[in-house]
Amino acid sequence: MYSDEVQQVLDDDEITVGDRIRITRNDSSHSGILMPRASQGDMDVIVLKLDSGYNLGVTYDEDTTIEVVEHREPEDAETRKPPEHDPDRPDITILHTGGTIASRVSYEEGGVKPAFEPEELLDIYPELFDEANVESTIISQMFSEDMEPQHWQEIAEAVANHRENADGIIIGHGTDTMHYTAAALSFMLENIDIPVVLVGSQRSSDRPSSDAAFNLFSAIRFIKEDVPGVYVCMHETMSDTTATLHNGTAVRKMHTSRRDTFESIDRTPVARVNPETDNVELLDVPETGTDGEFKLRTELDTQVGLLQTQPGLDPELLSFYTDNEYRGLVVSGTGLGHLPVNVLDEHTEHHEDILNAVDAMTDDMVVAMSSQCINGRVNMNVYDSGVKLQHAGVLTAENMTPEAAYVKLMWALGQTDTIEEAEALFQENVAGELIPRETFDVR
Amino acid sequence: MYSDEVQQVLDDDEITVGDRIRITRNDSSHSGILMPRASQGDMDVIVLKLDSGYNLGVTYDEDTTIEVVEHREPEDAETRKPPEHDPDRPDITILHTGGTIASRVSYEEGGVKPAFEPEELLDIYPELFDEANVESTIISQMFSEDMEPQHWQEIAEAVANHRENADGIIIGHGTDTMHYTAAALSFMLENIDIPVVLVGSQRSSDRPSSDAAFNLFSAIRFIKEDVPGVYVCMHETMSDTTATLHNGTAVRKMHTSRRDTFESIDRTPVARVNPETDNVELLDVPETGTDGEFKLRTELDTQVGLLQTQPGLDPELLSFYTDNEYRGLVVSGTGLGHLPVNVLDEHTEHHEDILNAVDAMTDDMVVAMSSQCINGRVNMNVYDSGVKLQHAGVLTAENMTPEAAYVKLMWALGQTDTIEEAEALFQENVAGELIPRETFDVR
Numbered sequence: 110m111y112s113d114e115v116q117q118v119l120d121d122d123e124i125t126v127g128d129r130i131r132i133t134r135n136d137s138s139h140s141g142i143l144m145p146r147a148s149q150g151d152m153d154v155i156v157l158k159l160d161s162g163y164n165l166g167v168t169y170d171e172d173t174t175i176e177v178v179e180h181r182e183p184e185d186a187e188t189r190k191p192p193e194h195d196p197d198r199p200d201i202t203i204l205h206t207g208g209t210i211a212s213r214v215s216y217e218e219g220g221v222k223p224a225f226e227p228e229e230l231l232d233i234y235p236e237l238f239d240e241a242n243v244e245s246t247i248i249s250q251m252f253s254e255d256m257e258p259q260h261w262q263e264i265a266e267a268v269a270n271h272r273e274n275a276d277g278i279i280i281g282h283g284t285d286t287m288h289y290t291a292a293a294l295s296f297m298l299e300n301i302d303i304p305v306v307l308v309g310s311q312r313s314s315d316r317p318s319s320d321a322a323f324n325l326f327s328a329i330r331f332i333k334e335d336v337p338g339v340y341v342c343m344h345e346t347m348s349d350t351t352a353t354l355h356n357g358t359a360v361r362k363m364h365t366s367r368r369d370t371f372e373s374i375d376r377t378p379v380a381r382v383n384p385e386t387d388n389v390e391l392l393d394v395p396e397t398g399t400d401g402e403f404k405l406r407t408e409l410d411t412q413v414g415l416l417q418t419q420p421g422l423d424p425e426l427l428s429f430y431t432d433n434e435y436r437g438l439v440v441s442g443t444g445l446g447h448l449p450v451n452v453l454d455e456h457t458e459h460h461e462d463i464l465n466a467v468d469a470m471t472d473d474m475v476v477a478m479s480s481q482c483i484n485g486r487v488n489m490n491v492y493d494s495g496v497k498l499q500h501a502g503v504l505t506a507e508n509m510t511p512e513a514a515y516v517k518l519m520w521a522l523g524q525t526d527t528i529e530e531a532e533a534l535f536q537e538n539v540a541g542e543l544i545p546r547e548t549f550d551v552r
Numbered sequence: 553m554y555s556d557e558v559q560q561v562l563d564d565d566e567i568t569v570g571d572r573i574r575i576t577r578n579d580s581s582h583s584g585i586l587m588p589r590a591s592q593g594d595m596d597v598i599v600l601k602l603d604s605g606y607n608l609g610v611t612y613d614e615d616t617t618i619e620v621v622e623h624r625e626p627e628d629a630e631t632r633k634p635p636e637h638d639p640d641r642p643d644i645t646i647l648h649t650g651g652t653i654a655s656r657v658s659y660e661e662g663g664v665k666p667a668f669e670p671e672e673l674l675d676i677y678p679e680l681f682d683e684a685n686v687e688s689t690i691i692s693q694m695f696s697e698d699m700e701p702q703h704w705q706e707i708a709e710a711v712a713n714h715r716e717n718a719d720g721i722i723i724g725h726g727t728d729t730m731h732y733t734a735a736a737l738s739f740m741l742e743n744i745d746i747p748v749v750l751v752g753s754q755r756s757s758d759r760p761s762s763d764a765a766f767n768l769f770s771a772i773r774f775i776k777e778d779v780p781g782v783y784v785c786m787h788e789t790m791s792d793t794t795a796t797l798h799n800g801t802a803v804r805k806m807h808t809s810r811r812d813t814f815e816s817i818d819r820t821p822v823a824r825v826n827p828e829t830d831n832v833e834l835l836d837v838p839e840t841g842t843d844g845e846f847k848l849r850t851e852l853d854t855q856v857g858l859l860q861t862q863p864g865l866d867p868e869l870l871s872f873y874t875d876n877e878y879r880g881l882v883v884s885g886t887g888l889g890h891l892p893v894n895v896l897d898e899h900t901e902h903h904e905d906i907l908n909a910v911d912a913m914t915d916d917m918v919v920a921m922s923s924q925c926i927n928g929r930v931n932m933n934v935y936d937s938g939v940k941l942q943h944a945g946v947l948t949a950e951n952m953t954p955e956a957a958y959v960k961l962m963w964a965l966g967q968t969d970t971i972e973e974a975e976a977l978f979q980e981n982v983a984g985e986l987i988p989r990e991t992f993d994v995r
Contacts, residue, residue: 164933164934249896249897250896251894251896251900252890252894252935252936252937253886253887254885254886254887254890254891254892254935254937255892255893255894255896255900255903255937256863256892257863257864257892257899257900258863258864259899260899261863283887284887285886285887285890286863286886289862289863290863362886362887362924362925363925363926363927364818364925364927364928365887365888365889365923365925365927365928365929365930365931366888366928366929366931367927367928370925370928411864413864414862414866414869415860415862416860417858417859417860417884417954419732419857419858419955419958420699420700420701420704420729420732420733421700421701421854421856421962423857423876425872425876426857426872429868429869429872433866433868441860442697443696443697443728443729443805444696444697444726444727444728444805444808445808445809446808447695447697447728448697449697449698449699449700450698451694451695451698453692453693453694453698454692456700456702456703457694457698457700460698480808481805482805482806482807482808482813483806483926484806484807484808484810485807485808485809485810485813486808486809487808488808488809490607491607492695492697493695494695494697494698511860512862515862519864
């Protein structure tokens with residue numbers, strides 16, 4: 110409930126939730142969609158959904174003026190029918206898992222909600238059906254921060270199920286953990302023979318600045334090139350110029366809100382797509398293992414941790430993983446792959462405990478070193494810390510991102526029976542994630 | 553000990569450790585400095601320090617040929633005397649803490665070692681003394697992966713002690729955790745009235761590709777501009793073109809090995825220096841609080857953790873921090889600042905435990921949310937997860953990097969007596985680390 114005063118102002122102009130209004134107070138003026146008011150809190154606060162997607166709460170007072178910019182249009186009740194199957198167009202299956210790409214602003218409940226029913230697809234992206242024969246299936250309706258390793262398995266199974274009837278598969282996915290899922294699918298879908306493209310958006314599909322349609326079209330355009338593998342397709346720049354295809358094992362979300370948030374880590378992107386001109390530049394297509402039969406390998410051991418080291422690291426934190434019978438740990442070390450393990454003065458006496466804890470860990474666990482620098486290769490041969498850690502049994506994640514290494518270690522432990530086999534598999538290049546060092550026989 | 557065969561080959565050419573040799577086998581050929589052989593391992597392996605700084609182990613066999621490129625020059629025994637004090641030049645104090653900038657290849661022990669005695673400074677960087685009156689003090693000799701919060705306090709105290717007799721202070725520091733130290737000094741040195749510049753190098757100072765001298769000269773050149781504050785000065789590009797000065801609270805090591813590894817995060821660097829032309833471009837000088845008196849505020853509470861969330865996050869890991877009576881935790885959430893807290897299906901039932909663990913945590917701890925995207929601002933108003941976490945008492949780290957937020961939280965808890973005061977201090981802009989959101993009254 111608004112205060113009587115606010116309700117009166119809204120009623121005077123017949124303003125209801127969903128209308129675009131402008132609120133002015135002193136020198137500040139903001140236009141946006143009127144949202145339902147929060148159930149708790151100040152009864153004089155009016156909440157606007159700005160075009161930036163953020164909610165703005167304005168406290169109404171005598172200096173505030175409110176004007177209607179545009180009343181909300183009633184929703185179109187009629188649903189278009191998808192066109193007939195066209196054999197000249199690629200058959201594309203869209204698997205929806207949720208996320209912003211599958212969300213609209215919920216005027217009823219406030220905030221952005223996953224609310225993507227299959228019949229809505231045609232309403233939101235009618236032009237898709239001019240490009241491809243589109244099938245659409247909902248796997249889940251979740252923002253990707255809630256995605257668990259078991260969901261990766263379900264998505265991989267869905268890909269396997271739709272693989273034979275599609276020229277390519279698009280996975281609509283939240284962006285928060287899209288790179289973790291992309292890595293998991295890369296490992297699970299051995300010898301995948303079609304393109305599998307994860308597509309997300311940073312702005313929900315009913316916002317003027319939405320990147321959803323642009324990224325979807327770019328993915329379809331790339332699928333027509335017929336390059337098998339698992340990719341992420343997102344904006345390359347902040348405007349609608351080109352989209353980038355990233356190798357699913359070497360990509361990372363690098364900005365909280367920008368549309369060009371995904372970056373290929375330490376390598377060239379796979380391709381660049383201009384959906385306006387239909388141009389696709391293949392930049393660095395990874396070697397694929399499509400010589401063999403497709404095999405679905407979804408088994409995971411989820412008793413794996415990912416730990417960023419930090420000055421002041423508590424040796425007890427390492428014991429947490431052994432005490433709880435973890436089977437694997439990926440460390441995001443500093444620099445070339447370091448933990449504080451040298452005893453130099455009174456402040457570093459506990460570094461012996463850290464080294465001992467790591468040493469004890471490696472008896473029953475796979476411990477792998479990546480770098481919190483994110484870019485570049487781990488090298489534990491240059492400095493003492495690295496050499497000590499290798500002697501303690503720590504593997505190098507080479508050029509893998511911490512996140513790809515984390516997913517790969519779960520997968521390697523799930524595929525094998527012993528620590529030794531998992532270590533060997535972890536150190537193999539499975540899906541383009543591991544580029545071997547370019548020298549021979551480095552000690 | 554080498555095998556008799558290898559030792560014979562080396563003896564024939566009078567090759568000893570420190571000589572530059574070339575090893576050829578089949579089509580591969582490598583030139584580098586002969587290192588002492590590892591105490592364990594294959595007696596036929598010869599270790600070369602390549603110009604890239606990496607050690608290469610080559611197994612000698614009948615197909616291998618070894619030739620001398622250059623015998624090691626005997627070290628110059630004579631030490632030059634520093635010039636007299638010149639009142640026209642700035643007085644600069646260099647505080648050495650160790651790291652690659654203060655290291656040379658140790659031919660006696662193999663690997664790179666911190667080995668920087670004050671009298672060596674003039675030998676390595678004689679040109680420094682043409683630019684400034686240089687004082688040099690050793691605080692520690694450590695690679696920065698071993699740096700503990702207590703060392704930050706010692707460095708801050710040394711800065712305070714040398715502050716009155718210097719126009720600027722350079723801190724030679726390892727690059728691994730330089731950004732953590734830079735943040736700590738930024739908070740500890742309230743109203744610092746001179747430039748304090750952390751300088752490191754990615755290649756040790758006796759290597760042809762070393763960036764040490766370039767970065768040191770650039771720091772001196774910047775100090776002449778007299779812009780008080782705490783900065784990091786490192787290469788801007790991969791070659792010797794320009795150096796960048798970064799705000800000490802908004803910088804991060806972003807590559808394991810490249811010379812341009814440090815990046816200003818989500819903002820313009822403070823300055824660009826061309827040490828060749830002596831040109832300094834001031835790009836974005838932060839507002840400093842130098843109106844007040846200088847105050848040394850080194851107190852820290854080190855019972856603070858930094859946790860990167862991950863799909864498969866174990867609720868028990870959150871309990872670790874409460875069980876061990878931590879007083880603060882910085883979470884690197886996904887996206888805009890999320891943890892998996894929504895219960896959606898059978899795989900996400902434990903998300904309730906995660907939310908409850910966070911809720912319980914905030915009773916006695918400060919819990920702050922940053923983003924593993926690294927770039928961009930946390931916003932916990934857009935999606936359900938963020939709203940739930942705020943209701944559970946989680947603060948936003950806004951645009952702070954996870955690392956700066958981690959250091960700041962230790963510092964805020966050390967400066968205050970209660971959780972409430974620490975929360976307030978954490979959310980204040982102390983040293984340019986926190987740029988307030990540019991809208992008014994956002995809910």
